[in-house]
Amino acid sequence: MNHHTPEQLTEEAKKIIVEYLDKIDDMKPKERIKIPPQEMPSQDPIVRSSNLDEVALGYTIEQARIEAMRCLQCVKKTCVEDCPVQIDIPRFINHIAHAEFESAAAVIKEASLLPAICGRVCPQETQCQSNCAVGKALKDVDKSVAIGRLERFIADWERATGKIAIPEVKPETGKKVAIVGSGPAGLVVAADCRREGHHVTIFEAFHKLGGVLRYGIPEFRLPNDIIDKEIEVLKAMGVEFKTNFVVGRTRKLTDLIEKDGYHAIFVGTGAGLPMFMGIEGESLVGVFSANEYLTRANLMRAFDKGHADTPIYNSVNVAVLGGGNVAMDAARMAKRLGAKNVYVVYRRTEVEMPARKEEVAHAKEEGIEFYFLQNAKKIIGDENGRVKAMECLRYELGEPDQSGRRRPVVIPNSEFILDVDTVIVAIGNGSNPLISQTTPQMNVNKWGNIIVDETQKTSIDRIFAGGDIVLGAATVILAMGEGRRAAASINKMLAEEIEKEKAIIN
Amino acid sequence: MAKILVKKQLSKDVFLMRLHAPLIAEERAAGQFIILQIDDDYGERIPLTIADASIDEGSITIIFQVVGKSTLQLSQMDTGDEIPTVVGPLGKPTHIEKFGTVVCVGGGIGVAPLHPIAQALKKAGNHVITIIGARNKDLIILEEEMKSIADEFILCTDDGSYGRKALVTEPLKEVCERDTKPNMVIAIGPPIMMKFCSETTRPYGVFTQVSLNTIMVDGTGMCGGCRVNVGKEVKFVCVDGPEFDGHLVDFDNMMSRLNSYKKIEQEAHSCFMEQEIKQREGLL
Ligand SMILES: Cc1cc2nc3c(=O)[nH]c(=O)nc-3n(C[C@H](O)[C@H](O)[C@H](O)COP(=O)(O)OP(=O)(O)OC[C@H]3O[C@@H](n4cnc5c(N)ncnc54)[C@H](O)[C@@H]3O)c2cc1C
Ligand SMILES: Cc1cc2nc3c(=O)[nH]c(=O)nc-3n(C[C@H](O)[C@H](O)[C@H](O)COP(=O)(O)OP(=O)(O)OC[C@H]3O[C@@H](n4cnc5c(N)ncnc54)[C@H](O)[C@@H]3O)c2cc1C
Numbered sequence A: 001m002n003h004h005t006p007e008q009l010t011e012e013a014k015k016i017i018v019e020y021l022d023k024i025d026d027m028k029p030k031e032r033i034k035i036p037p038q039e040m041p042s043q044d045p046i047v048r049s050s051n052l053d054e055v056a057l058g059y060t061i062e063q064a065r066i067e068a069m070r071c072l073q074c075v076k077k078t079c080v081e082d083c084p085v086q087i088d089i090p091r092f093i094n095h096i097a098h099a100e101f102e103s104a105a106a107v108i109k110e111a112s113l114l115p116a117i118c119g120r121v122c123p124q125e126t127q128c129q130s131n132c133a134v135g136k137a138l139k140d141v142d143k144s145v146a147i148g149r150l151e152r153f154i155a156d157w158e159r160a161t162g163k164i165a166i167p168e169v170k171p172e173t174g175k176k177v178a179i180v181g182s183g184p185a186g187l188v189v190a191a192d193c194r195r196e197g198h199h200v201t202i203f204e205a206f207h208k209l210g211g212v213l214r215y216g217i218p219e220f221r222l223p224n225d226i227i228d229k230e231i232e233v234l235k236a237m238g239v240e241f242k243t244n245f246v247v248g249r250t251r252k253l254t255d256l257i258e259k260d261g262y263h264a265i266f267v268g269t270g271a272g273l274p275m276f277m278g279i280e281g282e283s284l285v286g287v288f289s290a291n292e293y294l295t296r297a298n299l300m301r302a303f304d305k306g307h308a309d310t311p312i313y314n315s316v317n318v319a320v321l322g323g324g325n326v327a328m329d330a331a332r333m334a335k336r337l338g339a340k341n342v343y344v345v346y347r348r349t350e351v352e353m354p355a356r357k358e359e360v361a362h363a364k365e366e367g368i369e370f371y372f373l374q375n376a377k378k379i380i381g382d383e384n385g386r387v388k389a390m391e392c393l394r395y396e397l398g399e400p401d402q403s404g405r406r407r408p409v410v411i412p413n414s415e416f417i418l419d420v421d422t423v424i425v426a427i428g429n430g431s432n433p434l435i436s437q438t439t440p441q442m443n444v445n446k447w448g449n450i451i452v453d454e455t456q457k458t459s460i461d462r463i464f465a466g467g468d469i470v471l472g473a474a475t476v477i478l479a480m481g482e483g484r485r486a487a488a489s490i491n492k493m494l495a496e497e498i499e500k501e502k503a504i505i506n
Numbered sequence B: 001m002a003k004i005l006v007k008k009q010l011s012k013d014v015f016l017m018r019l020h021a022p023l024i025a026e027e028r029a030a031g032q033f034i035i036l037q038i039d040d041d042y043g044e045r046i047p048l049t050i051a052d053a054s055i056d057e058g059s060i061t062i063i064f065q066v067v068g069k070s071t072l073q074l075s076q077m078d079t080g081d082e083i084p085t086v087v088g089p090l091g092k093p094t095h096i097e098k099f100g101t102v103v104c105v106g107g108g109i110g111v112a113p114l115h116p117i118a119q120a121l122k123k124a125g126n127h128v129i130t131i132i133g134a135r136n137k138d139l140i141i142l143e144e145e146m147k148s149i150a151d152e153f154i155l156c157t158d159d160g161s162y163g164r165k166a167l168v169t170e171p172l173k174e175v176c177e178r179d180t181k182p183n184m185v186i187a188i189g190p191p192i193m194m195k196f197c198s199e200t201t202r203p204y205g206v207f208t209q210v211s212l213n214t215i216m217v218d219g220t221g222m223c224g225g226c227r228v229n230v231g232k233e234v235k236f237v238c239v240d241g242p243e244f245d246g247h248l249v250d251f252d253n254m255m256s257r258l259n260s261y262k263k264i265e266q267e268a269h270s271c272f273m274e275q276e277i278k279q280r281e282g283l284l
């Protein structure tokens, strides 16, 4: 693909916007569909593959307005139906077209609390953009209105202009809410419960806040200052944070209620226990879970080799197993850490890859090689127990399985050897074991995920849960959605209690 | 944040610190550990066993050996200084009950984590035989403390500079050969020592528990860096351990994994030492 510089894209947008401004409200759908989709400006692939700066740079005002004008303002809003939190998409987009950015922000905020994050990491092509009328008309989902980029544009505009509003907090109720885990689910519950005037404490096991947003997703996709900003807002609202606090160990979950006087708890401890392939050679030196690799690089800052004390493996040839966002992040991080060749080995084909399309495209631009329809059979070590190669098998697509995807079938005798010194396994996570291990009365399913009812309540009174610990490894927006639902249930429960207490006093 | 309340040097490279950490002091049990970090942005997370705790003082005790950059930096901190990150107690507590006769074998710094376990076993009514060993006299720690809780006490050094000249496996073998075999052995020390203790007891069929010190990052079961092969299973030391059946642990693999970053770590250590020396010379 040809890389267009941000300057080129800006120039072009400035030139063509003039034509549309006069007829902004009068264009027929046919005309709108002809407006060129706006490409996301990005850092030069060669430069960026050795730095951690954000790859996607964000639309300029002209680009955002042109892109917004492509929206047909449909009556049947398929985009909204496909959005997990039902943002009123056409309404905020219309505000952008008219350069009413503050109003656009207000519309998004009605439904979503973390637009700067979601605009960057949501899988829009399988959600809001998947059935967009424009994409349908052009028979190409990649040509749908770029809803995610517009969402990000608004969030960034808000930050850049210093217009981030601190949500209003109702008078103190005297009720205390404990939140376990500072990932997206926990952050959303904190905001929603604090707004109602409850005292909110977030307990986080790590020394830094944000969960996967901080330790998993690299800065080249989601810079730390964006997370910091969201946390600053929560702090300004009066949310209390306790880091280095492992609930279940530092304090039993139920002790937070029984000893520390919390009236409700939300458990948002996320995914845990990385899965491995179960093949020979997986305990050799040089085999890592993507979680470990990315945590070292991101949270522990091993990318900054001169300063960080946490070491990271020096690799030349790296194989990454898996096809999701986690695999893409690990592969692109390995490249940035100096690996010469990085191979993504995936059992199915590109179509079935669960990763965001934009990340796959970016990975390819950065020189990551994709080995589709192949899988690891065993990892081979040298005399010191270090990885020296990986034996792989080739696959072909067979009959569809339960998920409707065609099942990959091994081609007999198709073994071949890939020379690698590092293998990063990114095939998913089990559940975080700590809470269930230390809270035996909590009901979990056979994978260790916490079981909740439709109000997100667990089997224990006053304790709610949501996000990856309930869903298994899912997405930021789904975790947020669960957080909102849990917060609503907690707020309702506490409001009823306050009413009852008042009734007794009177 | 945890303030250093007390700092003591136990031997050339071994230090004891008491840290203000009231919540951890209250919850911890024998066998558990903490993770600490000297710098929240660039520091490494290092796991250390909780050697003792006082609920009244709200303190925990750690005993550590200087082996690399982070432990060296820790040893240079002083009473009154604050350690930004101290998190715990992590890992499963040791299972304590009355087993009968228990042999507690400690090698080098391993005596530190062994001490609270031996103490708890004694309190539970066990006959405690203690064997502690080190390369030489200077490296022996907690001799008095261990002696005071042991029903039988054996001390050895590799070079014979103190106590009996032997590796700890020698007296361990003798104890296993007694008419009444011990009911259980707990061995804590360098991986190679735990491996040979397990090999020593295997022919006698005496259950041998070891405490593994793998490389760790989070300590909460998220990264998998601490994984070891135990029998046919892959276990995560930070949440499934740190204690395992020594007869099932694949020590050779664990030892090669411990050396994953050896070269980088050595460079970091010597680079840090060079800077220190330069700085001192600058001061002169
Ligand atoms: C590398 C990677 C890339 C991803 N990319 C995307 C993407 O592009 N788009 C997308 O939508 N999703 C992506 N995801 C998935 C997404 O990040 C998760 O679905 C989401 O973060 C889940 O949020 P959560 O709040 O449930 O938990 P988490 O974000 O996992 O946060 C849980 C927090 O709880 C803390 N915690 C755990 N146990 C305890 C305890 N006992 N006491 C105190 N604190 C505790 C943890 O330290 C952590 O900070 C990605 C995930 C990874 C790993
Ligand atoms: C559960 C547990 C309990 C422990 N208890 C104690 C204790 O009570 N006292 C004590 O002195 N030591 C203990 N250790 C070992 C201690 O954590 C390491 O010595 C320390 O992390 C080394 O850090 P460094 O930067 O000084 O050395 P480095 O230069 O990082 O490493 C030197 C050597 O130490 C080992 N090592 C490195 N990083 C780690 C790590 N994260 N975890 C474990 N080993 C590592 C490696 O073999 C390496 O070659 C324990 C380890 C574990 C896992």
Ligand code: SF4
Binding pocket: A070, A071, A072, A073, A074, A077, A078, A079, A080, A089, A090, A131, A132, A133, A134, A145, A147
């Ligand atoms: S489906 Fe597409 S064109 Fe229709 S309102 Fe939504 S974004 Fe606009």
Ligand code: FES
Binding pocket: B215, B216, B217, B218, B219, B220, B221, B222, B223, B224, B225, B226, B227, B236, B237, B238, B239
């Ligand atoms: S240290 Fe990360 S899983 Fe054990």
